[in-house]
Each structure stands twice: as structure tokens, then as C-alpha cells.
Amino acid sequence: MKIAPTTQQSDLILLDRAKQRPALFAPLSPRVVTSLTDLRNSVSLATKDSLWVSYSSDLTDGLVSSVSESPHVLGCGLFVHALDMKAIPPLNSAFRRIAFATDGGFISADDLAEVLQAEHRANLFIGGVVNNSTRTITFWRGDLKSLTVPFSSFEKSGDGTKPNFGQFSIIDCGQTVQLGTYEAAVDAILYEHDPRYRREISKQRLTEDRTFGAALRRLRKQRGLRREDFEPDLSAKSIARIEQGKIKRVRSTTLAALAKRLNVPAQEIASF
Amino acid sequence: MAFSLRIALVYSRARWKVKIRDKETREPPHATIIHGTRAWRIDLRTGEFMDSRPDPSEVPTELVNFIRQDDTWQRLRREWDRMYPNNPVTESEDEG
Numbered sequence: 009m010k011i012a013p014t015t016q017q018s019d020l021i022l023l024d025r026a027k028q029r030p031a032l033f034a035p036l037s038p039r040v041v042t043s044l045t046d047l048r049n050s051v052s053l054a055t056k057d058s059l060w061v062s063y064s065s066d067l068t069d070g071l072v073s074s075v076s077e078s079p080h081v082l083g084c085g086l087f088v089h090a091l092d093m094k095a096i097p098p099l100n101s102a103f104r105r106i107a108f109a110t111d112g113g114f115i116s117a118d119d120l121a122e123v124l125q126a127e128h129r130a131n132l133f134i135g136g137v138v139n140n141s142t143r144t145i146t147f148w149r150g151d152l153k154s155l156t157v158p159f160s161s162f163e164k165s166g167d168g169t170k171p172n173f174g175q176f177s178i179i180d181c182g183q184t185v186q187l188g189t190y191e192a193a194v195d196a197i198l199y200e201h202d203p204r205y206r207r208e209i210s211k212q213r214l215t216e217d218r219t220f221g222a223a224l225r226r227l228r229k230q231r232g233l234r235r236e237d238f239e240p241d242l243s244a245k246s247i248a249r250i251e252q253g254k255i256k257r258v259r260s261t262t263l264a265a266l267a268k269r270l271n272v273p274a275q276e277i278a279s280f
Numbered sequence: 281m282a283f284s285l286r287i288a289l290v291y292s293r294a295r296w297k298v299k300i301r302d303k304e305t306r307e308p309p310h311a312t313i314i315h316g317t318r319a320w321r322i323d324l325r326t327g328e329f330m331d332s333r334p335d336p337s338e339v340p341t342e343l344v345n346f347i348r349q350d351d352t353w354q355r356l357r358r359e360w361d362r363m364y365p366n367n368p369v370t371e372s373e374d375e376g
Contacts (some may be wrong), residue, residue, distance in 0.1 A: 197316035
């Protein structure tokens, strides 16, 4: 199946000495940089809309040296190879946005090429970094923005399967986070952790019930809670009556109790 | 453990997948058909596609028929219930 090209094609600059890989990015018509001379030319031609993707650590080193001489913003930079932490500050100041992993953690090149062509690339993950000390995963989205999610968001499956944060990868062209034998849908992660995504999705569900009760039910289910789990603050019967729309006006004390148990700001409940 | 439905080779070779993952948007129960960067959700209670975009007609009819075949369908519903026992496909909540 062909993927429709994006309406705003970015100017892709590919830093790569491999012979085969650039062919995967051919639909994006990349400028392939294989030498330091090419690199300097590309820096001078880059704009704020350029997208740099580097698979070559020595060309990235060359880029770090070149950017200090460049007066303009180079666009966005994606560094797929292991990146020296010392390179991050100069790259950060040269680019509008950068994405990197210190020890890999990106999707395969063919998947990446496909994600970068997708109109909804911002809602796909291209990689991530697991941080065991903060117990979080920082995901990189297809537009190179980041999203940090706590380990606790990956609750064990009903069959007892637990996420293995030591075996992290992104599969299914950016649609699934794999943690050992545990898999998490990227849309479920975004739905929980990105209010803007949640609002977008809600707009699309025009035929769905957008009442407060329906939103409460969706959020309660998402949290894996039973109606009884709100006791003693709220009875299961009260929760049922709110979800069924039998209570038209929810008291502020009830709203506060719901928000506390669901662990979201009270004003966010209706957006689920 | 995530469930991946075994589908005909012609579709798996063309990168089609049908999955229920350990972490999904839970309501309503559904299976996800994945192809490249796109996905279609099928409601396990009604058998209908849940979203109008991407266009459900882009999923091969034979694959949809296979998913809706009784034994496949029951298998998907059982797998959902195994992974989400607190939100089973057959749940009816009418207390109160």
C-alpha cells in the first residue's frame, strides 16, 4: 500500500555512509551527506524546516564542529546512532529540536522512513530512552517532540504479564511499545498522557457520547477501576448514576473526589 | 502477553497484523488491525469498525471476513477477556 506524501515535505538531509540505507528514504528525496565537504555545504543550505537524520557518529562530530560557525537555525536533528552527551548542548543550540538516544532505541530505518512520510507522524513513536533512576520512558514522536511517561503507566496485563523495561523497543511502524513480551498501544499512551491528542481524538468521535458520564466511564475503565473503588468517598451507585447521565449536575465535592481517585485535574475528566 | 492473531501468509507477508496489546484504550473492548503506520479498531462487542478514518474499506475484505468468522471472533473475545478481566467484552453494568 502506498503512503500519501505529506503536504509539507520537509527538506531531509541524511548523514549516512551506508550504501543501501539511503534508498529506503528515497520517497523523501533526501540530500545524502557522506563527507565533511558535503556536510559544510549542507549546513550553509539548511533552513529552519530542514530535517537532519544522522546514522554516522563521525559525520555528527563534523556537524558539531560546523554548527558553531553557522549563524542560523538548522531545523530539527535526529541522531540515530549512540550520541556522546557532550555533543548535546551544541546540537541543542544549533537546532530547533533534537532527538537522540545514548544507546540506540530507535525504530528500524525502513520503519523510520515510513513514519516520516506519514501525515500523522506526530502520533507515532520513533524511539525512546528508558531512565531507570527516574522510572520513566521518554519517547520521541515522529515530529521529534518528546513525551515522558512514568513506568507506572504500564500496569500489568490481566494475565499477569509485566512490562520488562530492560527490553525496550518500538515496533509496528511506531504504533506499539514493546517491553519484553508486554506490548502497549501508542494511541493508548498518547490518550492518557497528551491532552492535545485526547482532544483531537475526541473531535473525531463525533458520533460518540460526549457527556460527562461517558467521559467518566471511559477514564474509569482506562484506569482499570471498578465503581466500588471510589468508596468510601463515593458509592458505586452514585458513580453509576453519574455515568448513566441520571445526575445532571455534579457537585464540586464529588468532582474533587473523582479527580483524586482518577489522579487527574478535575477539569480534565470531561476531556476523556 | 500481547495477542497476535495468526492470519493467512498472504496478509502477514504484506505486513498486516491483528493484535490485542497489553495496554490498550480499554473502552470499548476491541482488536486492532495494523498495516504500516495505520491502524483500524474493531469493536469486539458489535463487530463494527470503530473509526471512520482510516477508511475501513482499505482493509482487505477477506481479512475482515476472517476476523469476523465465528471461531476467530470468539478467540479474539476470549483473548480480550483474558487480558482485561475487569472490562470483559460481555460486561453489563446496570447496577444502580
